[in-house]
Amino acid sequence: MSKDPRHITGGPAMIDALRKKPQQHKYDHGHALILSGGAGRGGAARLAARGALRIGAGLVTLGCPPAALQENAAQLTAIMLKRVEDARALKEVLEDTRLNALCLGPALGLGKDTRALVETALAAGRATVLDADALSSFAEAPEALFEMLHPETVLTPHAGEFARLFPDIAEAPAEGPALSRVGATRAAAARAGCIVLLKGAHTVIADPGGRCAVNSALYDRSAPWLATAGAGDVLAGFITGLLARGFAPMQAAETAAWLHVECALRFGPGLVAEDLPDMLPQVFRALEV
Numbered sequence: 385m386s387k388d389p390r391h392i393t394g395g396p397a398m399i400d401a402l403r404k405k406p407q408q409h410k411y412d413h414g415h416a417l418i419l420s421g422g423a424g425r426g427g428a429a430r431l432a433a434r435g436a437l438r439i440g441a442g443l444v445t446l447g448c449p450p451a452a453l454q455e456n457a458a459q460l461t462a463i464m465l466k467r468v469e470d471a472r473a474l475k476e477v478l479e480d481t482r483l484n485a486l487c488l489g490p491a492l493g494l495g496k497d498t499r500a501l502v503e504t505a506l507a508a509g510r511a512t513v514l515d516a517d518a519l520s521s522f523a524e525a526p527e528a529l530f531e532m533l534h535p536e537t538v539l540t541p542h543a544g545e546f547a548r549l550f551p552d553i554a555e556a557p558a559e560g561p562a563l564s565r566v567g568a569t570r571a572a573a574a575r576a577g578c579i580v581l582l583k584g585a586h587t588v589i590a591d592p593g594g595r596c597a598v599n600s601a602l603y604d605r606s607a608p609w610l611a612t613a614g615a616g617d618v619l620a621g622f623i624t625g626l627l628a629r630g631f632a633p634m635q636a637a638e639t640a641a642w643l644h645v646e647c648a649l650r651f652g653p654g655l656v657a658e659d660l661p662d663m664l665p666q667v668f669r670a671l672e673v
């Protein structure tokens with residue numbers, strides 16, 4: 385295997401994988417479940433859910449505690465809504481095996497309730513994206529998370545979240561050179577046993593076997609307006625939507641990261657997170673998806 389990471393460039397194979405075939409129905413494109421935090425904290429999960437739907441998941445359901453149902457019902461239309469009050473309720477909801485891709489983390493809250501939801505989600509063995517609070521909730525004991533992870537999981541930390549889960553990898557060692565972002569992401573994926581996507585202007589994606597890809601948003605693909613609240617929540621939703629569609633985890637992470645920057649480039653200055661999912665139709669049209 386090459387030691388150099390691949391640079392993600394889009395291309396015909398990616399475009400073909402994104403196409404929907406004429407004979408397929410919505411369940412052929414999967415059903416994503418995105419968990420939301422409590423009342424007044426649903427925005428991040430709604431951004432992820434819209435991203436998952438726009439990127440082509442056949443169905444997207446937002447799961448939220450009872451106190452947040454009214455707020456979410458007022459905001460959502462094509463995205464469905466389900467009461468998921470705790471980990472036990474999540475286990476029951478996941479008896480529906482058509483729910484094939486999960487996203488936990490965006491504004492989900494920090495602490496034991498989130499840890500229990502993550503444990504239940506991972507035990508269900510579905511393709512799962514863990515982002516934001518689903519990562520930070522394990523800052524005190526990352527090993528507890530690593531023991532539960534499976535190869536269908538994608539972790540999407542920003543640098544701050546990465547340092548909480550992998551402090552020794554993130555910090556420069558006392559002696560010798562610090563790991564590069566590529567080296568750090570590879571080491572993290574090997575430890576976690578799943579895909580790790582380290583966000584930034586240079587997004588690095590690695591699998592546990594050392595496969596590594598870089599999605600650059602620099603130079604001719606510079607997209608500084610992506611540094612805006614909620615952009616990462618949308619990326620988590622893009623990955624979840626592609627997992628629902630049956631993309632392999634590494635392929636889902638790479639494709640989502642590339643499309644995320646395409647959406648930002650096409651929108652340009654003034655971008656806010658809500659704009660990203662709604663740029664996908666234009667991006668898809670330009671690519672002839």
Ligand SMILES: NC(=O)C1=CN([C@@H]2O[C@H](COP(=O)(O)OP(=O)(O)OC[C@H]3O[C@@H](n4cnc5c(N)ncnc54)[C@H](OP(=O)(O)O)[C@@H]3O)[C@@H](O)[C@H]2O)[C@@H](O)CC1
Pocket residue numbers: 425426427428429489490491492493516517520542543544545583584613614616617
């Ligand atoms: N619309 C909504 O509802 C939104 C809701 N959101 C929700 O808010 C919750 C908190 O999430 P969060 O990411 O804002 O805060 P947190 O986990 O404390 O980490 C931030 C700290 O980490 C550090 N840091 C280092 N490198 C970094 C980097 N490259 N990118 C970013 N940070 C970096 C940096 O520390 P510094 O380097 O400044 O010391 C910084 O202070 C979470 O549930 C999320 O889902 C948001 O998604 C926004 C939209």
Ligand SMILES: Nc1ncnc2c1ncn2[C@@H]1O[C@H](COP(=O)(O)OP(=O)(O)O)[C@@H](O)[C@H]1O
Pocket residue numbers: 516542583584585586587601607608609610611612613614615616617618619644
């Ligand atoms: N300067 C930048 N250039 C390009 N992309 C960026 C830049 N800053 C952040 N991003 C991207 O924007 C997203 C930010 O995600 P994140 O930090 O999780 O924010 P949030 O939690 O507010 O959603 C990531 O996909 C990251 O790669």
